[in-house]
Amino acid sequence: xxxxxxxxxxxxxxxxxxxxxxxxxxxxxxxxxxxxxxxxxxxxxxxxxxxxxxxxxxxxxxxxxxxxxxxxxxxxxxxxxxxxxxxxxxxxxxxxxxxxxxxxxxxxxxxxx
Amino acid sequence: xxxxxxxxxxxxxxxxxxxxxxxxxxxxxxxxxxxxxxxxxxxxxxxxxxxxxxxxxxxxxxxxxxxxxxxxxxxxxxxxxxxxxxxxxxxxxxxxxxxxxxxxxxxxxxxxxxxx
Numbered sequence: 001x002x003x004x005x006x007x008x009x010x011x012x013x014x015x016x017x018x019x020x021x022x023x024x025x026x027x028x029x030x031x032x033x034x035x036x037x038x039x040x041x042x043x044x045x046x047x048x049x050x051x052x053x054x055x056x057x058x059x060x061x062x063x064x065x066x067x068x069x070x071x072x073x074x075x076x077x078x079x080x081x082x083x084x085x086x087x088x089x090x091x092x093x094x095x096x097x098x099x100x101x102x103x104x105x106x107x108x109x110x111x112x113x
Numbered sequence: 114x115x116x117x118x119x120x121x122x123x124x125x126x127x128x129x130x131x132x133x134x135x136x137x138x139x140x141x142x143x144x145x146x147x148x149x150x151x152x153x154x155x156x157x158x159x160x161x162x163x164x165x166x167x168x169x170x171x172x173x174x175x176x177x178x179x180x181x182x183x184x185x186x187x188x189x190x191x192x193x194x195x196x197x198x199x200x201x202x203x204x205x206x207x208x209x210x211x212x213x214x215x216x217x218x219x220x221x222x223x224x225x226x227x228x229x
Contacts, residue, residue: 044205
């Protein structure tokens with residue numbers, strides 16, 4: 001079946017450090033891929049997406065590139081801020097059945113000043 | 114102005130009670146979803162409605178019953194609440210089934226249910 005695997009957290013960084021959160025997927029074909037962010041006490045917000053291989057999604061300084069060779073969609077940011085502290089979810093959209101979103105387990109990011 | 118709104122935001126109730134959570138979206142979307150987020154932040158789909166028709170019904174106890182009176186509303190009723198039902202429940206919507214790949218979902222801010 002379709003699944004998403006994310007690195008375990010929490011990821012703890014100092015402000016201005018480089019961020020990578022790993023995400024790999026298992027799916028039929030080439031699904032659309034997403035990163036969502038959940039700030040404390042809030043719902044999930046779409047951060048970025050990529051709909052086909054080699055696409056790069058970007059938003060608010062975050063980037064992720066759809067790599068079909070490694071079935072990965074790692075999230076990166078060059079310089080994190082305290083305000084980036086949140087839980088980040090990688091997700092794929094199934095290509096079969098009802099084409100729902102399937103989420104990874106989330107990775108908590110903690111950024112200290 | 115809120116795109117997907119859920120009520121209540123917090124719900125504390127005793128075991129055995131029956132409760133409802135309401136969701137409304139003003140985006141004109143055709144498809145709505147309920148997800149459950151457990152204490153470890155894992156998100157699992159429960160139900161989905163497309164144009165008021167139930168299309169996804171995952172392995173969920175039949176104490177949970179969704180209802181969609183119209184495309185803009187999807188409610189969740191839970192009978193005989195148990196301690197294990199404590200979680201955050203998220204409502205979400207998408208324009209339609211075909212556009213999920215391009216636009217994903219829009220989520221509500223969640224309902225934190227605590228069963229004591």
